[in-house]
Amino acid sequence: MRRFSLWVRDNPVVADSVLAVGLFLLDLTALQSSTQKPVFLVFALLLPLPVVVRRVYPRTAALALFVLSQLSTGLSGALGDHTLHPSSLGLGLALYTLVAYVGRRQGLFYLALLLADGVSTMLVLHQDPTTVVAFTITFYALCWTLAEFTGARHAYDTEVQARLAVADYDRERRAHDAVAAERTRIARELHDVVAHAVSVMIVQADGARYTLRRDPDAAERALGTIAGTGRDALRELRRTVALLRTEHAPDDLPQHGTAGIARVVAMMRDTGLAVDLELSGELDDVPPEVSLGVHRVVQEALTNTLRHAGAHPKAWVTVRRTGDRVHIEVVDTGGVPVHTAITGSGLGLVGMRERIAVLGGVLAAGREPSGRWRVAAELPVYRETP
Structure with a gap:
């Protein structure tokens, strides 16, 4: 039933056609009183026709109804037929339609025409002025009042639909932003894992190739570092994929903290990068997301050092906690690598900044006047909540 009512609402011509048929049948009840039945029957057919399209073409339908009413009144008066067409009630429907669907200004103009039509009908058909005036005022006032209620309801429905459209758009936009943010987060995690591991493996592979004949033991150590780095990278990738596949985080997530930082530094030292590490403060007593952030910044900064800090690079890593802040500083010798050129994607610093x-912190990176490259970050231990 609801589906049928919605269909009728979306197809106004159907309901208005039924209304026009009703007006025609109402006219037939007055046919016996007419002295000019053929003329009366013709106008009984014509007068309801504009009602069919009153909501599709409200102005045209209203004007057509008025013109047909005037022709019917004039011709009937000329032929001496004083029978009134009951289908003239369609004029009130036209007034209602104009006020409800078009506007009050057009409704006022049409009401003036209808009042003039009522006066002319009263004079031509010699009707009782008291009855005509009372009926006309009451009928048109009722039509106007109903139109006001209908117009208010339509305005409310339109506003509700507009608000729903805005809400739908906002929901879609939020969903799109959430997906984009998640994709960015995943890309950042994969970059941190893969770029670091691959950079270490490339450097070690090149070192093993150079020392394979001259120093087999060094080449063997380099190959061992490559294997270990590959296993660690694979383990990290598996954990990342597990995070994506499950609703809750796995229980075996790594606790980075000081042990994780020390492990990264040890791995970089195995590649031949000289690293001095200084840790101070309660770094193991920070939230996991902050600990992971510290780990990734140190990892990415040292990876960049390995790539770009020259033939014999050295880095100084300082991580300290003071109160509710964690300070990270990674300084290297700067310069351009001589033996190996590893082209980066340029997203490392972007990922660190993001x-x-x-995490609510700040990061600064750049070359110092001494030529050294410095990466410094500051993180709040506990994020501020709004």
């Missing part, structure tokens, strides 16, 4: 921003 991660630090998400």
Whole structure:
């Protein structure tokens, strides 16, 4: 039933056609009183026709009804037939339609025409002025009042639909932003894992190739580092995939903390990068997301050092906690690698900035006057809640 009512609402011509047929049948009840039945029957057929399209073409239908009413009144008066067409009630429907669907200004103009039509009908058909005036005022006032209620309801429905459309758009936009943010987060995690591991493996592979004949033991150590780095990278990738496949985080997530930082530094030292590490403060007593952020910043900064800091690079890593802040500083010798050129994607610093921003911290990176490259970050231990 509801589906049928919605279909009728979306197809107004159907309901208005039924209304026009009703007006025609109402006219037939007055046919016996007419002295000019053929003329009366013709106008009984014509007068309801504009009602069919009153909501599709409200102005045209209203004007056509008025013109047909005037022709019917004039011709009937000329032929001496004083029978009134009951289908003239369609004029009130036209007034209602104009006020409800078009506007009050057009409704006022049409009401003036209808009042003039009522006066002319009263004079031509010699009707009782008191009855005509009372009926006309009451009928048209009722039509106008109903139109006001209908117009208010339509305005309310339109506003509700507009609000729903805005809400739908906002929901879709939020969903799109959430997906984009998640994709960015995943890309950042994969970059941190893969770029670091691959950079270490490339450097070690090149070192093993150079020392394979001259120093087999060094080449063997380099190959061992490559294997270990590959296993660690594979383990990290598996954990990342597990995070994506499950609703809750796995229980075996790594606790980065000081042990994780020390492990990264040890791995970089195995590649031949000289690293000095200084840790201070309660770094193991920070939230996991902050600990992971510290780990990733140190990892990415040292990876960049290995790539770009020259033939014999050295880095100084300082991580300290003071109160509710964690300070990270990674300084290297700067310069351009001589033996190996590893082209980066340029997303390392971007990823670090994004991660630090998400955690509510700040990051600065750049070359110092001495030529050294410095990466410094500051993170709140506990994020501020709004």
